[in-house]
Amino acid sequence: MKIPGKIKVLYKEYTVEETANLHDNGGDLYGQIHYLPEKIFLNVDAKEEQKKSTLLHELIHAMDEIYSIGLKEKQVEKLGNAFYMLQKDNPELFEK
Ligand SMILES: [Zn+2]
Numbered sequence: 001m002k003i004p005g006k007i008k009v010l011y012k013e014y015t016v017e018e019t020a021n022l023h024d025n026g027g028d029l030y031g032q033i034h035y036l037p038e039k040i041f042l043n044v045d046a047k048e049e050q051k052k053s054t055l056l057h058e059l060i061h062a063m064d065e066i067y068s069i070g071l072k073e074k075q076v077e078k079l080g081n082a083f084y085m086l087q088k089d090n091p092e093l094f095e096k
Pocket residue numbers: 057061073076
């Protein structure tokens with residue numbers, strides 16, 4: 001999988017940005033999603049595979065929000081890991 005600069009989720013178009021200094025009260029973050037400005041931030045210091053995994057996690061948040069699924073954080077984490085492994089084990093699934 002690639003990390004594109006923009007990702008559409010229904011009628012939203014998220015801009016994907018790599019940034020340093022990504023943190024909240026709890027410390028450093030791998031990624032963060034901002035629903036209103038439609039931005040997904042990835043920690044620039046993370047390894048490439050970590051960025052992909054984080055991007056999938058944030059995209060599940062994006063789908064959860066726009067389709068009103070009502071996922072809990074733990075469920076987002078598990079689905080993120082599951083999708084990460086799915087694309088890793090089946091690279092042709094998401095290639096053009
Ligand atoms: Zn999350």
